[in-house]
Amino acid sequence: MKLNEQQINQLYLFTRRHFVEWYDLQSELVDHLANSIEDRWKENPKLTFEEALELEFKKFGIFGFMDVVDERRRFLSKKYSRIIWKHYKEFFRLPKIILTVSSMYFLYFLSEKLQDSQYLYLSILAVIGIVFTVESRKIHKAQKLKEKETGKKWFFEQMVDAFDVYPITLLPMQLINLSVTIGEDGWHRGIAIFGAILLVLFALLQYVHWKIVYPKIVQEMGSVYPEYEMSK
The missing domain is CATH 1.10.8 (Helicase, Ruva Protein; domain 3)
Structure with a gap:
């Protein structure tokens, strides 16, 4: 039966x-x-x-269900993490790696020409932060609206949010401040190079996270859970 x-x-x-x-x-x-x-x-x-x-x-x-839910959460966390990393690795291949390194060099070169890496890096960081804060809030608002309409909350959406790299914003900011505190040119140049690397990686990871990985995860989960596809 x-x-x-x-x-x-x-x-x-x-x-x-x-x-x-x-x-x-x-x-x-x-x-x-x-x-x-x-x-x-x-x-x-x-x-x-x-x-x-x-x-x-x-x-x-x-x-x-407490114990089994914890067990399934760990299982699904690993499962969703593998899917997310798969999409990241699919993106970071040639020629994108070459373009990424070239962007880092160009940003450092520009900071040397302008002789004010702090102002340049902070301006770029502010633009990146504003753009992707707006993007992430738009997506979260859509998630909340869908949850309210359907009564369904999805664990995989929480996992995607957990992979957001926005918190590393603090690292380039600290490096930029450090470049002012330490006056030696050698230290300043090293921090400028490292800052350029971090800024480009931060911008690229944010772009890949919200524009590449998230839509692919949504599409993949829609094929696994027809109820999610229907609620979009």
Whole structure:
């Protein structure tokens, strides 16, 4: 005997009531519960759906789904991390690597010509920060709106957010400030080179993250979870 659509929906509701908030994690649990309930029906067809569900839930112990959710979160974290890194590695190949190194050299060369790497780097950093702050907020706003409309929250979206490189903004800023504090030309030149490398990497990683990786992850998850594709 197989579960019908109404019973499947009841399983989703059951997982939500027991504090499983992400739909992709709910789906993992629902699939497990559905298979286990159907196996019980093979052994004892007289069991009702509610009785079979209660027996299965008791197997999770006093903490309910907590332990298995933590385990599945770790599993999905590794799975989504591999997918995200795959798309990063696909992007960073020739000739893009050559263009990246050339951009770093050009930025350093420009800072030497202008003889004011601090002002140049801070200006570029400000522009990058503004552009990608607007972009990330736009995406997060769309995620929140979709969550409100569908009632579904997705763990993979949280994982993509975790890969955002925006916090490393502080590193080039500290290096720029350090270049002023240390007056020796040799130190200044070294910091200017390192600052150029960090700024180009920061800009490129932000671009790849929100313009390349995120759309590909969304597309890939849409093929895995048709419900996500339908909610777009």
